[in-house]
Amino acid sequence: LQEMDHLQKKLDKDRDLIEFVGVREQYRNMKQLLELKRKRRMEKREEMEEDLRRYGAILNEIQSFSHIEPKKNTGKFIANYGAVETVNLASFVYVEQLQSDIENVTEEIMGLQGDI
Structure with missing residues (x-):
């Protein structure tokens, strides 16, 4: 026990x-x-x-x-930014179109060279 x-x-x-x-x-x-x-x-x-x-x-x-100081002139800053972006977009579209045209002309030249 x-x-x-x-x-x-x-x-x-x-x-x-x-x-x-x-x-x-x-x-x-x-x-x-x-x-x-x-x-x-x-x-x-x-x-x-x-x-x-x-x-x-x-x-x-x-x-x-x-x-432009964005903190003080917010409206002016936004307007300026919008204008610059619009120009950039237009430039981009223009360059893209030129590149497409160059590709088309290159294809035509290659086709004509093949025919000759």
Whole structure:
């Protein structure tokens, strides 16, 4: 009977120890999870700050080309940007048409050379 009590106490002690280690491990896992979340938040913040710096640099570059400060003259900046984009689109369409014409003329020349 004494031996059974001793074994029961040992089992209880082992169970308590296992429970303690389990709780402690949970605490460690929670701590690691919180650290991981903090690290991800910091990485996301750094990415956003880098994007902000990049956008600021682009805005400064646009400002240096247009000589218009977008923050103060937004309407003028947008109108100027729209006009430039319209010219760029027209130029692109013109170059595309020229390229198509060149391809057609090249095909005609190759056909005529074949006939000769």
